[in-house]
Amino acid sequence: xxxxxxxRLIVGNEKQQAYTVPLLAILCSLIVSSILLLxxxxxxxxxxxxxxxxxxxxxxxxxxxxxxxxxxxMMTLSELTPMIFASLAVTVAFKGGLFNIGISGQMxxxxxxxxxLIGYSELPSYIAMPLVIIIGTxxxxxxxxxIGLLKAKFNINEVVSSIMLNYIIMYIISFFIQTRFIDxxxxxxxxxxxxxxxxxxxxxxxxxxxVIPFFIILAIAAAFxxxxxxxxxxxxxxxxxxxxNSRAARYLGIKPQLNIMVAMxxxxxxxxxxxxxxxxxxxxxxxxxxxxxxxxxxxxxxLLGNVxxxxxxxxxxxxxxxxxxxxxxxxxxxVQREIAQVITxxxxxxSACGAFIKQVVNTSDVVTAEPEADDxxxxxxx
Amino acid sequence: xxxxxxxxxxTKCFPGIIANNNISLEIRRGEIYALLGENGAGKSTLMNxxxxxxxxxxxxxxxxGEPVNISSPAFASSLSIGMVHQHFRLVEEFTIAENIVLxxxxxxxxxxxxPYVDMKTVSKKISELSKSYGLDVDPDMKVSQASVxxxxxxxxxxMLYREAEILIFDEPTAMLAPQEIDYLLQIxxxxxxxxxxxxxxxxxxNEVKHIADRCGILNRGNLVGVYDVADTSVEKMAAYMVGxxxxxxxxxxxxxxxxxxxxxxxxxxxxxxxxxxxxxxFCVRAGEVFAVAGVDGNGQIELADAIFGLLEAxxxxxxLLGQDITNAATRERVETGMSYVPEDRxxxxxxxxxxxxxxxxxxRYYQKPFSKHGILNDSIFESFADGLIDKYDIxxxxxxxxxxxxxxxxxxQKAIVAREIEKDSKLMIFVQPTxxxxxxxxRAIHEHIMNVRAxxxxxFLISMELDEITVLADTIGVMYEGRINRIAPASELTTDEIxxxxxxxxx
Numbered sequence: 001x002x003x004x005x006x007x008r009l010i011v012g013n014e015k016q017q018a019y020t021v022p023l024l025a026i027l028c029s030l031i032v033s034s035i036l037l038l039x040x041x042x043x044x045x046x047x048x049x050x051x052x053x054x055x056x057x058x059x060x061x062x063x064x065x066x067x068x069x070x071x072x073x074m075m076t077l078s079e080l081t082p083m084i085f086a087s088l089a090v091t092v093a094f095k096g097g098l099f100n101i102g103i104s105g106q107m108x109x110x111x112x113x114x115x116x117l118i119g120y121s122e123l124p125s126y127i128a129m130p131l132v133i134i135i136g137t138x139x140x141x142x143x144x145x146x147i148g149l150l151k152a153k154f155n156i157n158e159v160v161s162s163i164m165l166n167y168i169i170m171y172i173i174s175f176f177i178q179t180r181f182i183d184x185x186x187x188x189x190x191x192x193x194x195x196x197x198x199x200x201x202x203x204x205x206x207x208x209x210x211v212i213p214f215f216i217i218l219a220i221a222a223a224f225x226x227x228x229x230x231x232x233x234x235x236x237x238x239x240x241x242x243x244x245n246s247r248a249a250r251y252l253g254i255k256p257q258l259n260i261m262v263a264m265x266x267x268x269x270x271x272x273x274x275x276x277x278x279x280x281x282x283x284x285x286x287x288x289x290x291x292x293x294x295x296x297x298x299x300x301x302x303l304l305g306n307v308x309x310x311x312x313x314x315x316x317x318x319x320x321x322x323x324x325x326x327x328x329x330x331x332x333x334x335v336q337r338e339i340a341q342v343i344t345x346x347x348x349x350x351s352a353c354g355a356f357i358k359q360v361v362n363t364s365d366v367v368t369a370e371p372e373a374d375d376x377x378x379x380x381x382x
Numbered sequence: 383x384x385x386x387x388x389x390x391x392x393t394k395c396f397p398g399i400i401a402n403n404n405i406s407l408e409i410r411r412g413e414i415y416a417l418l419g420e421n422g423a424g425k426s427t428l429m430n431x432x433x434x435x436x437x438x439x440x441x442x443x444x445x446x447g448e449p450v451n452i453s454s455p456a457f458a459s460s461l462s463i464g465m466v467h468q469h470f471r472l473v474e475e476f477t478i479a480e481n482i483v484l485x486x487x488x489x490x491x492x493x494x495x496x497p498y499v500d501m502k503t504v505s506k507k508i509s510e511l512s513k514s515y516g517l518d519v520d521p522d523m524k525v526s527q528a529s530v531x532x533x534x535x536x537x538x539x540x541m542l543y544r545e546a547e548i549l550i551f552d553e554p555t556a557m558l559a560p561q562e563i564d565y566l567l568q569i570x571x572x573x574x575x576x577x578x579x580x581x582x583x584x585x586x587x588n589e590v591k592h593i594a595d596r597c598g599i600l601n602r603g604n605l606v607g608v609y610d611v612a613d614t615s616v617e618k619m620a621a622y623m624v625g626x627x628x629x630x631x632x633x634x635x636x637x638x639x640x641x642x643x644x645x646x647x648x649x650x651x652x653x654x655x656x657x658x659x660x661x662x663x664f665c666v667r668a669g670e671v672f673a674v675a676g677v678d679g680n681g682q683i684e685l686a687d688a689i690f691g692l693l694e695a696x697x698x699x700x701x702l703l704g705q706d707i708t709n710a711a712t713r714e715r716v717e718t719g720m721s722y723v724p725e726d727r728x729x730x731x732x733x734x735x736x737x738x739x740x741x742x743x744x745x746r747y748y749q750k751p752f753s754k755h756g757i758l759n760d761s762i763f764e765s766f767a768d769g770l771i772d773k774y775d776i777x778x779x780x781x782x783x784x785x786x787x788x789x790x791x792x793x794x795q796k797a798i799v800a801r802e803i804e805k806d807s808k809l810m811i812f813v814q815p816t817x818x819x820x821x822x823x824x825r826a827i828h829e830h831i832m833n834v835r836a837x838x839x840x841x842f843l844i845s846m847e848l849d850e851i852t853v854l855a856d857t858i859g860v861m862y863e864g865r866i867n868r869i870a871p872a873s874e875l876t877t878d879e880i881x882x883x884x885x886x887x888x889x
Contacts, residue, residue: 232760234753237740245733251692251724252744253713 029346054328078213085274086298096263097243102162104295111279136276144268392441419600420820464541640668643840673855739767
């Protein structure tokens with residue numbers, strides 16, 4: 001009881017919990033990581049500083065020629081772009097009561113189709129770029145629709161079908177890359193033409209050379225658009241209703257099947273955008289037999305972001321900074337790169353606990369404040 | 383007579399509420415002690431303290447004169463306290479005998495090595511017990527095939543098998559037909575004769591009057607008083623319970639019905655391959671309350687779901703206001719003129735994680751002015767909700783923006799009723815509209831139903847509570863095993879007769 005009371009004091013009411021709980025999770029993970037680093041005989045402050053410096057948020061003491069903080073931050077932003085899209089894809093599926101674990105596959109599919117159709121063409125970039133975006137969106141939406149259709153028509157669990165599709169897509173695409181588009185030196189596909197790339201490469205800004213990932217603006221806009229869609233439109237209302245309680249939705253005359261399709265199509269489309277901004281932006285080539293981790297990390301990022309569009313935006317920033325800063329931190333501290341992943345892991349672990357904390361704090365409120373309100377438990381609960 | 387339980391100055395607080403405020407009670411050995419109170423009065427909390435589910439903040443429980451700290455249900459059971467919960471704790475796939483011994487099996491060893499449960503001795507002991515207390519059960523029957531009342535008897539036997547001396551019954555008659563209730567009350571009397579102590583949690587005053595020796599009445603966490611049932615009238619008890627005098631509810635006065643609103647012909651419905659509703663025909667007219675009586679699980683819910691379009695009709699037709707809606711979508715039916723208060727308010731009637739203002743608007747949000755060109759207007763939601771909160775006396779912590787999950791059951795139900803009545807449909811379906819609610823909330827909902835009846839709406843009511851049907855219905859249909867066996871004006875049917883049709887004695 002005491003623990004509960006203290007927790008309630010810290011995290012506040014349900015509205016405040018939207019940000020207090022993730023912050024608490026981050027704080028806890030920083031403390032635990034610090035202890036870990038101290039055990040290894042490293043200074044945690046230096047570690048966190050070097051992570052920020054590696055991601056371009058803080059300046060490093062010295063840079064190679066033509067590089068600077070600006071270069072680093074632009075690299076971080078170009079990795080951030082697909083992460084935002086991917087975490088939004090997870091968020092919208094969650095809101096519709098679905099778990100889209102196939103984001104990586106959807107990213108790979110749309111990235112590959114866009115690469116093959118546009119990436120190797122000679123189109124000028126003002127035509128190529130919009131086409132890449134459109135193709136990416138459509139391809140992702142197509143895979144999303146497929147998963148949604150299987151769920152809505154045949155009640156096939158979307159987790160199973162999307163994991164299966166991940167592998168199907170990965171191996172089929174690997175086959176085509178290896179037989180048709182392989183670059184024998186890099187063991188990846190031939191590099192994508194710069195006119196079709198979604199980042200501007202080697203741009204000279206003052207003394208520094210950097211990539212300019214301007215599609216980050218689209219990603220941020222997408223977060224706000226998704227928020228508007230979910231909170232302010234009738235279609236978003238229907239979608240959330242189905243996600244929260246599909247039996248009630250049916251009783252209200254909302255069609256769950258239709259909304260499953262809508263949620264998966266939007267989720268797939270966002271995953272498609274993540275795919276093209278990753279492969280045709282940040283990456284610049286298609287790998288073989290490899291699913292990108294972004295699609296899986298995005299699930300945790302969305303959870304850390306409280307399954308809300310704007311929350312996902314902030315969580316993406318945090319996680320991307322940590323993952324970008326890793327290399328530099330490991331060289332400064334002379335620890336393994338994996339340490340950064342351990343820190344990320346702690347953050348995600350604690351944010352998962354955050355959901356638990358919320359449940360503890362809030363259910364105790366409901367059950368105990370109205371001990372006899374629930375004389376009639378729901379049938380699902382039994 | 384000695385006191386078997388003494389509860390001294392027990393206080394139990396939950397954040398924001400005092401569930402039990404300095405309560406002291408004595409329960410005598412061998413009596414039937416009724417604990418009366420509305421929902422939220424604190425009676426379940428008090429019994430959960432006694433059964434070891436909660437621990438008190440202050441105060442002490444004495445059992446047979448000794449102070450005890452009851453820390454868990456298992457410990458309570460070892461102190462020979464047993465509880466029959468409102469929702470039974472039985473394993474469906476086991477036989478009744480297996481359920482009864484579960485957890486206390488006597489293990490014997492075959493050939494001195496292989497362990498097995500000695501069901502022979504168990505069955506013998508169970509039949510002895512059931513004989514001596516007049517509890518009629520077949521120990522070898524599977525629970526999944528047993529009726530509600532048989533399951534309840536199995537629960538009672540489970541306590542007796544564990545040699546419980548103090549038996550707590552939590553709302554035991556909520557799901558029983560009238561004849562089954564009589565039988566249960568007889569069982570309780572038998573138990574008392576054999577020296578058992580019974581604590582009965584209920585809000586049905588007639589039962590208390592019928593069998594209890596004394597009753598303790600709780601109101602908002604406080605003990606109002608302890609009364610000898612023999613010298614206290616039912617009206618007095620009701621007044622103590624709600625804290626004010628209540629007038630008797632009277633059956634609806636006669637008036638002429640209007641045109642036929644809902645016409646159901648030869649309707650059949652199946653759910654998951656099994657037939658639930660079989661060739662049912664009836665009609666509901668404007669200004670009429672048509673009530674379906676029946677024991678839970680005889681197809682009433684499925685009938686209502688089929689009329690509303692949640693289940694597909696496998697045969698027959700449904701006509702609403704002259705329009706054939708047999709195959710129409712739910713929303714089409716709503717727009718033609720149908721409202722529906724579902725049985726299950728948590729998983730069907732509400733989206734608990736939505737705000738109250740969203741839940742109140744669920745029948746309108748897709749229309750102007752709530753939604754224009756697909757964009758929702760929050761301020762319309764709020765002002766609409768404020769109106770309903772006021773009109774229907776929905777109590778909620780933060781007004782229109784309260785999260786619905788945090789509201790009490792009675793207020794959640796008021797919200798559903800408000801939403802469905804405000805839709806102003808010609809036909810309103812109410813399924814178990816007052817289940818689990820306290821007297822105050824029940825009266826309020828009954829009043830709303832009578833008001834819409836007076837306004838000329840047609841009302842289709844399904845209830846497992848005969849009391850509710852007798853105070854509301856103009857016409858009663860009794861349903862048994864998927865068929866409506868008798869339809870008659872309420873004035874022509876006696877309670878006993880309805881009970882006989884409900885049990886399938888008469889068809």
